[in-house]
Amino acid sequence: MDQTTDIKIVSRDVHVYYGENEAIKGVSLEIEDNTVTAFIGPSGCGKSTFLRCLNRMNDTIDVCRVTGDIELDGHDIYAREIDPVQLRARVGMVFQKPNPFPKSIYDNVAYGPRIHGLADSKADLDAIVEHSLRRAAIWDEVKDRLDAPGTGLSGGQQQRLCIARAIATAPEVLLMDEPCSALDPIATAQVEELIHELRENYAVVIVTHSMQQAARVSQKTAFFHLGLVLEYDETGKIFTNPDHEKTQQYITGRFG
């Protein structure tokens, strides 16, 4: 069997500054396609900051400055000709708190395809909306009320709607910043199951505070500490036999 995995994103010597504060201090990492990669590490070590570099969400923070290289399929995402809005359609993001637009369920999902001109007709758009909601494992729950407001759904449903919204622009990468932290255990299990399935089509990168979640959903894990990646390996290795003492201390709950 062919064991080679395509590399989707490469970062080289990435540094991130908020004003004078250096939050990321030289991170080089290769993120594989069709793989769930977990970012773990103590609070404030830079996981979200680094995640936001991967689709240039940090551009929206005035004091934030990024140096180094990040390539998606071999192309520099910080190159002058790259439109960050187009980039974010290819590298979608799901946030900690479900944040549906104050629009109908249908329009939440249709929004991205509309602004990116991905549908030629109403039938096309309907098909994209249905496909995205099915892919996000929420179609059966909402198909009879597509005109109802997205904000009226339960927290877990809202998060799956946000995942459907991210999928609707046909991204290649999905970034998830603690996507289950506002969800109850049942909704968390549904989203974790979904993450597992999404790996078939996307490179998924998830920031999580839950060791159990990282162990359950990811194949690769990066351990962040004080703005550096101290260890990056197969998830099984990180959780059973890490190379670094700090990783061992963190996964066994001795700090963080």
Ligand SMILES: Nc1ncnc2c1ncn2[C@@H]1O[C@H](COP(=O)(O)OP(=O)(O)OP(=O)(O)O)[C@@H](O)[C@H]1O
């Ligand atoms: N918008 C911002 N403006 C200024 N400093 C920021 C901003 N966002 C993050 N920082 C700082 O950057 C550092 C890394 O924060 P970041 O949120 O990336 O860490 P994290 O590992 O994701 O933390 P947590 O697990 O608590 O979410 C911290 O020192 C934080 O205070």
